[in-house]
Amino acid sequence: MGLMHILKPHIHFDGSETLLSYAARLAAIHTGLGTQQLLSDLGINRQAFLSGDLDAVAQFSEQTGSDYEKIRRGTIRLLTRHNEFRGEAMSREFINPRVTKICPQCLAKDRILGGYRHQVMWTFRCIRSCEFHGTTLIETGSTKAMDLRQVASSILLSGAGRGIAQNNERPSFAAWLSGRLNNRSLATDWTADQTIEQVIAAAEMIGAVMTFGHDVNLKRVSAVNLEDATERGFRIYMQGHDVVAEALTDIRRASQARAVQAGPLAMYGRLFDWLDRRANLIDPGPIRDILRDHIVEHSAVGHGDVVLGVEIARRKFHSLNSLVEVTGIERRRLSRLLQKSGLVPDGMSDAESGRLVFPATDVEDLCADIADAIQLQDAPDFIGASKGQFLALYAAGIISPIFPVEERGAVRNVVFAQRHLNVFLQKIADLIVLESDGFDDFQSISYACQRGGGTTTDVVARILNGKIFAMRRPGEPGLSKVLVRPSEAIATKDPAAA
Template sequence: MSTLFPLLPFVDDETPLSWAARQAAFHTRDRVLSFLTDLGIPLVDLARGDEPAVLRLCERAGHDPAAVLRNTVSAVGGRRYQLRGLEFAAEFMTGPVTRICPACLDDDLTGARLPGAVLRHRLIWRLAPVRTCPLHGTALRDLRSGRWDDIAHELQAMTSLIDAERRVPGRARVVSPLQAYAVARLEGCPGPAWLDGQDIDQAVRATEMLGALEAFGPKLKASDMSEDMWDAAGRAGWPIVSEGGAAIREYLMARVTASRRKRAAPRAAFGMLHAWLSGSRLSKNPGPIRDMLRDVILETTPLSKGHMLLGKPVTDPHLCSVASIAKAEGLDARTLRNVLQVAGLLSPEEAEQGSNRLVVDYTAARDLIDVVKHAVPVTRLPSMLGASRPLVALLIEIGQLHRVQDHRALASKIGKAVDGRGVKPILRFPETNFQAVDEAPEGFVHLSKSAEKSRARVKFILELMFLGHLKRVYRVTGAHGFAAVVVDPEEIKALLESPPSGLSQDSYFLMG
């Protein structure tokens, strides 16, 4: 395979496409598409940064591919690209727009005998956050011819557009800290830890979005932003993000404080930042900034359970209205207001208002609400368990049922209830442990009668039963709960003579 001669060296600040366009002008005085076609290299493949296309170009040019590959932006699928080991979304680049510095191109053309062979498209001009020339300190310009081959960024085909830009005086400005960070990161230099902890495009976008909020307020839309405004946004966001997560959270909380004076909702308070992070078509992971904003909103804004917040449903709201809590927990609003008063979250006056729009700290009330949801009044237990009131009291005494223990609940009638989560296991105990019979065997009696016949305390009998010491126990079909249980008084008498271990001290004294 023949090699192009003479060699036109690759310059370490340009792109592979720029080098190909310069070779086309140098060797054939023609456009890059025809040149690459003659070499058997599809322009689209080189524009995508396909490694075989780059290696073939280097082979035909007789050039070491290392430097060329280092400047190759490669497509990795799903509108994702890679450069020097860093992956980013397509929006991190300028797309079909060709960004230039007229002063740099003036330098290229100075003394050139063949202008097309020296016009270089710099690699950093491909990057969206690079908007200022670091060499000349002027704003970069964007060119677009409107043809399909704009993807080649072929400066040699844009001479009229370039000449027009060269006649316009440059606008002086220094490179923004965000631009400097992006370029330095591609060179392998470390930056602020919070930024380095995410993809480079996530870091840049978060900085610009926070900066846009700071510089232009919450009412401006992202679609109304110019490149100069994005540059200003990056400058405004840098002091915030460079200090790390704590500073970003502090800034977001300050925005909440400022918006409260205007009674603004999160969407209005955070403007395009909120719109960006809550977009239903957000196909790219925005990075940690989304969870940070979500946490701030959760902590400071009344929300209802299930509300979609920045792409995820709210499962554990912090602040909620009485109405939304009542709906989520399935409680009567009046009962809930009483509970919130017991918890100290509503004053007696607020509870009496009857307003369901009152906002409280849901997290502080959740434990007590859980108690209320499962509380069962003691007066209901006899019918639920098929037991007498004294038997229910003994079940509580021996620890088979548990009273509500929350000290706040004890200030209300809830304190006279038991935790209903223990009722079903108690009901299942006879069903799973005792054989069912149609009639009680001869000599077998119900629990209360067995105490009389055996002269043992009912507490003693219950403890024997729950600890598994009673072997002759049956459940009569057709009866409910403990009303169905029958035991053998003779077995109880035998155990009274030699009580097993594990019983409470006062349970097995003989009845008088």
């Protein structure tokens, strides 16, 4: 780039202003007729330049002797479906290059310095106060002005902004945004890999729902109230994944939805609606994954269901309704069974129990246990024990029923899970098989008990914890085939149990 291309007097680009602001300042000095005339003189397509076309920006840089990288950082690109700033996709309502709000004190200062600067910070919807003066930005009343000079004079002459009190409490999200624009953000900050809009929009939605409720309409919230809500959400969001998840739990608990079939929209309100339907053009960032995980962790989402655009591969929770569908057990009976198991509180209404969710693995195992349960009268044969032996093991708690009973050893409506009985049988199957009859000192548990080795439950307990060496006869494992040395049973018996 040769010196002959540098416009004189040369004006340096201010890193806090937009490209269009810089172009307007150059035009005011070199043409006095505005940006359009300057662009025409330089042979640059006006529409392409105003839209932030990078070729047009590069041409402008070369023709004016400006630093391309610096002015590119002040360029807001207007693309077909969204805007772009510093390589980040942003929605049109989030950042707007037009002069819609300004700080009158900054204008007064710039007038003295000889050129109005439209600051990048003012282009963000979430910013409503000046970072230098702390005063509230005022609306220009224009939705099309691209040159600050078009509105500055009338605003200053009208005295707009006079008497506006200084806002001493600058929102922390505004300070964060300023730091981000000026490369002062921390590399360790979990938002470092997120775009500006991903951070601010997530904070805005979380704060708004927590502050104004699940049905909040952001367009109807005043700028002051929305700023407060965004600040609330931002302080949560900046603490990371776990704290955001805790906030989602609070939002879920605050839901007024009481219907059994209440879904994510009812439980998370506008936050879910935004991520499910409205955040399609701009990637919302990690908040979508966090909310999806929270829904899966707290709702009865089934295998194959699609939540926020992702198909769920594995169910984590069941509702009463989904359990009815999976097991085929009638709803009232299933509800009573779950109450007996302690998963549903006694006396809970059908509507209330319908909103509960249960860990899928645990409750599916429970329902499978119910489906193939062993009745008390059939259980002794199942483990190869006498009725007396089984009742003794049951009363001692060595073998437990599916559902807790009021009194230990109760025998009414008691059933056992095949799964649990098979665990007991596997411990017997793991014993060494006695292949020969040459071990006369090994006898059945009953024989050992008769010779003073202790009760059935005491001997079985010592076998299970390894205090008595036991073997078993060949064939299908069962308690009747377990063999011990009576002398060892007597020797290891607890005197207190005698």
